[in-house]
Amino acid sequence: MTSLIPPGCPTVLTEDDRTGTSIETLRRAFMDNLFFIQGRFPEVATKNDYYLALAYTVRDRLLLRWLNSAKTYRDQESRTVCYLSAEFLLGPHLGNNLINLGLYEAVEEAMRQTGLNLKELLDQEEEPGLGNGGLGRLAACYMDSLATLEIPAIGYGIRYEYGIFDQEIRDGWQVEITDKWLRYGNPWEIPRPELILPVKFGGHTYSYTDDQGRYRVIWEPHQVVQGVAYDTPILGYKVNTANLLRLWRAEAVESFDFQAFNTGDYYGAVNQKIASENITKVLYPNDEQLQGKELRLMQEYFFCSCALQDMIRLYKQSGKQDLSRFHEKFTVQLNDTHPAISVAELMRLLVDEHLMPWEQAWDITRQTFAYTNHTLLPEALEKWPLDLFGSLLPRHLQIIYEINRRFLDEVRLQYPGDNDRLRRLSIIDESGCRYVRMAHLAAVGSHAINGVAVLHSELLKQTVLRDFYELTPEKFSNKTNGVTPRRWMVLSNPGLTRLITERIGEDWVKHLDQLRQLEPLAADAEFAAQWRSVKHGNKERLAQYIRDRIGVTVDPHSLFSILVKRIHEYKRQHLCVLKVITLYQMLRDQPHLEMVPQTFIFGGKAAPGYYMAKLIIKFINSVADVINRDPVVRDRLRVVFLPNYNVTLGQRVYPAADLSQQISTAGYEASGTGNMKFALNGALTIGTLDGANVEIREAVGAENFFLFGHTVEQLQELRCNGYRPWEFANGHPMLKRVLDLISSGYFSHGDTELFRPLVEHLWQDDRYCLLADYQSYVDCYQRVLQVYQDQAQWAKMSILNVARMGKFSSDRAIREYCQDIWHVQPVKIVLPATAYMTS
Ligand code: GPV
Known part of the structure; x- marks a missing residue:
């Protein structure tokens, strides 16, 4: 029996079909899965059957590590990082898991001996495109590093039925095609149909004083949906740690609205179900451009509420009833403001549902959250019109008003009479149409705020969050981004x-x-x-x-x-x-x-x-x-x-x-x-x-x-003196010729209109100073x-x-988050002698 397992790669002692790692065992397990999961024999099996049979073979080895990780965290009551993100742009799992298991060569050989080519099977996987770009991909790199560094962590997000669209180019134009990534099934996720949590929307609130004299608020929603958990194991590199990525799918509470059904409104009842399921139907494909759609706010609130309820559930599982140490068990990172509503939601859960006094709840909330900002672009800063926000989340709007009232009272003490500053700091934007500013909510509700590169973190303190920096400079730090060398070197550049x-x-x-x-x-x-x-x-x-x-x-x-x-x-x-x-x-x-x-x-x-x-x-x-x-x-x-x-x-x-x-x-x-x-x-x-x-x-x-x-400072000066892009164009003969050639229709079959908007933008306004940087x-x-x-x-x-x-590894970035913000320690995962953890 040949073994290609690299030295130092963790294995279990017994060599059974679900966990063994010898080439022979891998081959047998693979055929077993082809028969008994795919229901196929080789003569009729498709490439996809083979891919799935292999994926299940690898998944078994993952699950062994994942279950042991979960059990260890539970037994040791480990402090856990929760990474909340509306996007996780994972990329294909199979190759990455083989690398991290240290089984790439062994499986390649097992497939060769079976007459198959691993590379072709890898190409079968539909990548889960549950993100737009950098922000979502960063979340995926961070999940890889957290597991590799053996840090207990959960990623919480949305299981979009359709991820980022597939792009086709027709006649030079982009055409968007729906991303049906789940069409052939997803072997990497485990649905948890019994792990369901209710999420409320709309309606109204009323208050009363209970028999113990406590002021209480009840939220009567207009609609309730269910979040269903889908779990994906995220394995670290050559360690036994496999962390949890828990994504939520929205479902109707009942498959039919029985009352409507009984009164004969069959279509109305089914519509209710469709409306619920729409919440997690599709990823908003805008990168750094706010859409301001109600459904987007529903998505954000939906997954945050599920995540926080799930954390409370896990906390209580460990036997503790009172939530006063919630922030000791969990530290929550907000990946930009998309999950910022969590601040108000945790307050609601603690105060309304667990009857905690406001001051204590606020202490816990602020010690729980930390906020990462990923952009300075004004059009990307999330803000929600007050009426939209209030009609969807009436209780949260009240809570935000109360947070804001107390916050502004503190500011007033520090800066008496500075009304301008109060207006700038307020969570509510009152200039013109009124809005909830999500970055302000995140900043007020967090104990730590960071940018993602040195320059960005500096500019953040000077511009978007300047007043917050002046108020609480100790909250601010920089955490320069990083990327995982496993996917971005070992896997992609062998x-x-x-x-x-x-x-x-x-x-x-x-x-x-x-x-x-x-x-x-x-x-x-x-x-x-x-x-x-x-x-x-x-x-x-x-x-x-x-x-x-x-x-x-x-x-x-x-x-x-x-x-x-x-x-x-x-x-x-x-x-x-x-x-x-x-x-x-x-x-x-x-x-x-x-x-x-x-x-x-x-x-x-x-x-x-x-x-x-x-x-x-x-x-x-x-x-x-x-x-x-x-x-x-x-x-x-x-x-x-x-x-x-x-x-x-x-x-x-x-x-x-x-x-x-x-x-x-x-x-x-x-x-x-x-x-x-x-x-x-x-x-x-x-x-x-x-x-x-x-x-x-x-x-x-x-x-x-x-x-x-130009540098930031030079651009600032250029703009101060009035940037006149046409002067740059007229001043450089080559640049002028290039612009004229475009305008002449040379690249558009003589059509002088097609690219006019582009050239005119540059010529007249050039917001991004292309012409100023052209010569350089x-x-x-x-x-x-x-x-x-x-x-x-x-x-x-x-x-x-x-x-x-070396500095740009996501491992370095995650170490910094662990030390400066999360205060978490690694937890070693040891595999037991038998697969079922009975020893
Ligand atoms: I906000 N980013 C992104 O991809 N989508 C967004 O909605 C927002 C930010 C990106 C930034 O543009 C990149 O500069 C950055 O590297 C990345 O987030 C990760 O921090």
């Missing part, structure tokens, strides 16, 4: 992982700082050659994918310059297009120009209602069409838009990049995390001093980073091309980038 591990061992996967040991190798010519060959292989595979998917041939020897992220004006994809057109213009002017061959790769989704973002996608595709077909270009320039950018595609793209484009207007990107994934995979960065770019540049060394553009960007690019011509120099810089990226 070539580089092998090369690094050969030289410095495998410790770096858990202690990313260890990558620093690569520094001396930057001068090693043989190592550099291997390094370049790994990158080239990754580029070849991406080139093949591009050919298969969109029929464009790209040269893997060309410089791969990549910009993938949500489409947003502040992220300035169109600045990169201006640069591409500039290169094209040069080639048209000088057909024999010797130029470094370059491939520009774009990818990203636009919010369906964001007109400008969709026009930018059309713009990229239109420019790509013209350039890729123009013979004058020969093989010196290619432009590609990859449809449906998601986690799965990210795993192909980051390892294949030479150049990472991080070109947002300074002051707008809170952190960015794609920037980290690129650099970790050996891409060099061309970027502005924005978000975490600042810290990446510091870490890798200014000489290994291509910096351009173009100049910087020249430096990039110069260095790229010296492949040895490029490889050296690439190695140094990777060697110095």
Whole structure:
């Protein structure tokens, strides 16, 4: 019996079909699942049958660890982190779980012996796209790190029936297709139909004094729905810890409204059921753009109420009745303001349902919550019209008024007579239409507030939360984002992982700082050659994918310059297009120009209602069409838009990049995390001093980073003096030619209207200062091309980038949260001698 289990990988002592890890056992368990779960024999089994049979085989090994974790946490009454997030952008489970179990090679071999190819089975998985972008993906990286660091944690969120839409490109435009990710079943979740919790909406409140003289408020809702729990185990890397991701689905309380049914209103009764289930039907596809829809507020309240009721249930399970130590058992992190309603909901549960005095409840609430802000964009700051809020959550509005009244009383003591400050700090925005400001609710109700990169945290204190910072500076800190090296290196870049591990061992996967040991190798010519060959292989595979998917041939020897992220004006994809057109213009002017061959790769989704973002996608595709077909270009320039950018595609793209484009207007990107994934995979960065770019540049060394553009301070000055973008356009002949070429209809079959909004925006207003940064960007690019011509120099810089990226592991970020905010300790999980934990 051969065993490919890496040393140090935890195994159970007995080798049974559900938990054993030898190749032979894995093969037998796999066939067993094909028969008895899928109900198939090999001759008729589809690839999906095989995928599911394998997924269940892996799941059994997960469950062993998960149940032991749950039991240990319960027995030891461990302090637990609860991460509340409206989004968890997990990406496919199978590959990641194999890596974390240390079973990737063993399963690959077991499949080979069965006549199957693991890679093909991995491709079968529909990724759970339960998030929009960076914020949701961060939550997933943090769940991975929490488990890897053996921290007891629960992720709470929403089980959307449809996740982020699939993007198709038709005639250059984005078309949205419903994401039916659950169509073929989800082997990674365990439904808990008995774990159901009621959630109320609407109606009214009344108050009375009870027989013990207590003032009590009763909330009579208009509608009650049920939250049903769906549990997914999240395994750490080569540890026995598997934490819980608990997502909630909304159901009608009864399948029919019996009274309506009996009075003959069958359709009315069924409608009631449909209305309940609509709450968790679909993810709002807006990234950093508020929609203000009632259903969205219902989603937010729905999952927060379920989460908090569940925590109280777990707390009481441990035998304690009185909730005075709730904050000692749980610490709750609010992932932006989407779960901020939790502050009012915990107060309601403690005061109304558990009859706790207000002051005590408020103490517990504030000690329970901490709040992470992820954006400074004004249009992304959540606020709810008072009437909408009050009609949906009448009791919460009262509670918020009371929180606000007491809060403003305290402020008054500190700043007597400063009415302006009171108005600015108030949870209720009273200028014009009245709103509940969710960031203020989160700030008042939390003991800790953080931004997600040094620059962002500073700007937060100077702008959006300035008055809160002046009031309670001790609450504020920075927690720079990080990414998990398991998914974003080990799984997605096996070539580089092998090369690094050969030289410095495998410790770096858990202690990313260890990558620093690569520094001396930057001068090693043989190592550099291997390094370049790994990158080239990754580029070849991406080139093949591009050919298969969109029929464009790209040269893997060309410089791969990549910009993938949500489409947003502040992220300035169109600045990169201006640069591409500039290169094209040069080639048209000088057909024999010797130029470094370059491939520009774009990818990203636009919010369906964001007109400008969709026009930018059309713009990229239109420019790509013209350039890729123009013979004058020969093989010196290619432009590609990859449809449906998601986690799965990210795993192909980051390892294949030479150049990472991080070109947002300074002051707008809170952190960015794609920037980290690129650099970790050996891409060099061309970027502005924005978000975490600042810290990446510091870490890798200014000489290994291509910096351009105005700083936050310079932009502020520019705007103070009245920014006149047309002066920049008129002042730079090349820029003017580029804009004129677009306006002439050159990229739109002569249509001079199509891209007019885009060009006019730039010319007149240019909110994100593309024209101000254009020259600096173009100049910087020249430096990039110069260095790229010296492949040895490029490889050296690439190695140094990777060697110095250790700080950007999500493990580092989670350690900081644990020490500074959560005050939680690791809990070791030991597997018992038998699978059923009876020993
Ligand atoms: I607020 N972010 C996001 O993806 N969606 C949102 O709704 C909000 C923020 C992102 C920021 O844009 C990134 O800069 C940041 O890296 C990421 O959140 C994680 O912090």
